[in-house]
Amino acid sequence: MKVCDPVSLILRKKGGTVWSVPAKTTVYAAIELMAEREVGALLVVDEGHLHGIITERDYARKVVLMGRSSKETPVSEILSEPLLTIAPDCSVDEAMRLITTHRIRHLPVVQDGKLVGLISIGDLVQWIAFAQDQTIEDLSHYIEGKYPC
Known part of the structure; x- marks a missing residue:
C-alpha cells in the first residue's frame, strides 16, 4: 500500500456498491436511504447519467436552514454540482x-x-494510514x- 497506488485498489477492497437516487426522489426519501445504508451522501443518477451528489450537508443547508419541506423537495433542487470526478487510475x-x-x-x-x-x-485517510504503517514496518x-532481498 502506497499513496501513489491508484484508487482502483481502494474500490477493489471496499467493494463496488454505490448508493444513488434518481433526481426526482424527495429529499426525505434520500435522507431515509442515507440513514438506512449508514452513508453521508448519495449520487444522483438518471439513466446512467451522473447529475450530482446530495449530502447531509446539502440537506442541512438547503432544506432545514431554508425552511423547505424535505417531503416535497426533489433532490434535483438541492444537489451539489458540478461534480468533480476522478478516473480509477x-x-x-x-x-x-x-x-x-x-x-x-x-x-x-x-x-x-x-x-x-x-x-x-x-477511504483515503484509511488507505494512507495503512500505507504509512506498512512503510514503518518495512x-x-x-x-x-530482516528485510527480504
Whole structure:
C-alpha cells in the first residue's frame, strides 16, 4: 500500500456498491436511504447519467436552514454540482489533494463515462494510514536486517 497506488485498489477492497437516487426522489426519501445504508451522501443518477451528489450537508443547508419541506423537495433542487470526478487510475495522493483543495468529502470514480465507484475522504485517510504503517514496518525490518532481498 502506497499513496501513489491508484484508487482502483481502494474500490477493489471496499467493494463496488454505490448508493444513488434518481433526481426526482424527495429529499426525505434520500435522507431515509442515507440513514438506512449508514452513508453521508448519495449520487444522483438518471439513466446512467451522473447529475450530482446530495449530502447531509446539502440537506442541512438547503432544506432545514431554508425552511423547505424535505417531503416535497426533489433532490434535483438541492444537489451539489458540478461534480468533480476522478478516473480509477488516479493516485490516492492526487485524490486526497483534490478533496482537500476543493473542500469536498466524496469523489465519484468514472471510467469511459461510466460510474464505477465512490471514494470518500475516510477511504483515503484509511488507505494512507495503512500505507504509512506498512512503510514503518518495512523500515523497521530493514534496520533490523530482516528485510527480504
